[in-house]
Amino acid sequence: MARLFMQVLADLGHRVDIVSTLRSYNRKGDSGHESETVAAAAIEVERLSAAWQADPATRPDLLFTYHVYHKAADYLCPALKRRFNLPYVIAEPSVAPKREHGPWAAGYRQAALAIRAADILLPITELDRVCLSAFAGADKVQVFPPFLDHEPFAAAADARGRHRDAVKRLHGLEPEKPWLLAVGMMRAGDKIASFLRLAEMLKLGMDAEWQILLVGDGPERKTAEQAFAFAGNRARFTGQLDSQDLPGLYAACDLYVWPAINEAYGMALLEAQAAGLPVLSVRTRGVPDVVRHGETGWLAMDDRPETLAAALRGILGDKELRRSMAATSIRHVAAHLSMTAARQRLSAAFAPLGLPA
Structure with a gap:
């Protein structure tokens, strides 16, 4: 997403310079690490x-x-804003008041200082907009939905038949049974938790016809493989794929499935829809900002395995709904979540700053 913002800025005629490679990320809230960063x-x-x-x-x-x-x-x-009186914009800021105390207290205070100092805040989700508006003032908060270069995905959707044939040959999938897809890094934390929840959901949905491709790799891959062992050859692990291989894979499949545990919004959910692949996920956090329930996908009310399994049965049993959502997905992403849409939004956001656009 950061690279996409840089591209949009360049498209608008701005020269983009990365002035520092300092990395402040503090995964565990280590006070010594924070002091070194300061x-x-x-x-x-x-x-x-x-x-x-x-x-x-x-x-x-x-x-x-x-x-x-x-x-x-x-x-x-x-600090640089104060010294040089420069306008300051933050894309995807977020504030979690519960972190005011505890291991990330120092990072929270500095993030809060930066958020309040910024002239414009561009949160990715409606959830963050509400929190930031109360925290820093609604006048400088503008929701900036996730976006991507949709053209490679739309082109893959146009060639769905060819991509479907290629995936069938490569992974030995049965064309008469629905193809499910999940893409994610297999690492500790929320990612592997989502894979494990997905396995629980599919175990309850064994009575439905489906096959699933699981794309990704990482230190928790064996954990994921063990979780899906019950499915036998209905579940196939592809390993990590190059980004240029993903549009065709999205386009070839019938349904993208992802429980999105603690997911900010889910870039893969957006990619799937851009390729005409409807989504089954959960109505939580920023997912509703990416997936339009009943139009581009289906969002379960909670991430309990039984809730997800029931939603899966319903969608797999309604081929016409999947076709409708696939077509709507492509149109929606092109109109609202594309690079073109992002350029228009950023140009409008910069207007009060008097910058060229």
Whole structure:
């Protein structure tokens, strides 16, 4: 998503420079790590300040940061904004008041400082918009839905038959039975939790006809393989695939399935729809910002295995609904969640700053 924002900025005629590679991410809330980040950031602020003062032509017109929250606070831009009186924008900020105390307290305080200092906040989801508006003021908060370059996915959808033949040959799937797909990194935490919940759901749905391709790899792959052992050859692990192979795979399948445990919004959910693959997921967090329930996919009310299994049976039993959702998905992504839509939104968001657009 960060790279996509950079591309949109460039498309609008802005020169995009990564002025620092300082990484503030603090996965475990380690106080020593946070202290090291503070010290390194202070050095970076002085380095950049000296460079911009020595050559004012290198000074930016705007500070832009992506994904500021308690685990990854912005220690650079608030200080640089104060020194040079520069406009400051944060894309995908989020604030979790419950982190004000505890291991991430220092990161929370700095993230809060940055969020309040920013001129414009571009949260990805409606959930974050509500929280940020109460925290920093609604006037500078604008929802900026997730987006992608939809064209490779739309092209894959146009060639669905060819991609379906290729997937059948490669993975030995039976064409008369629905093909399910899930894509995700097999790592500890929420990702493997989603794979395990998916396995529980499918175990309850063994009475339905389905086959599933599980795309991804990582340190928890064996855990995932053990969880899906009950399915036999109905579940096939592909390993990690190159990004250029995914559009065709999405287009070839019949339903994307993902429980989205603690998922911010789910980029793969957006990719699936861009390729005309309807989604079965859960009505939680930012997923409803990506999937339109009943139109581009189906969102279960909760992530209990029995709830998901019941939803799966319903969708697999309604081929016409899947076809309708597939067509609507492609149109919706092209109109609202594409690079073109993102350029229009960002141009409008920048207008109050007096920047070229």
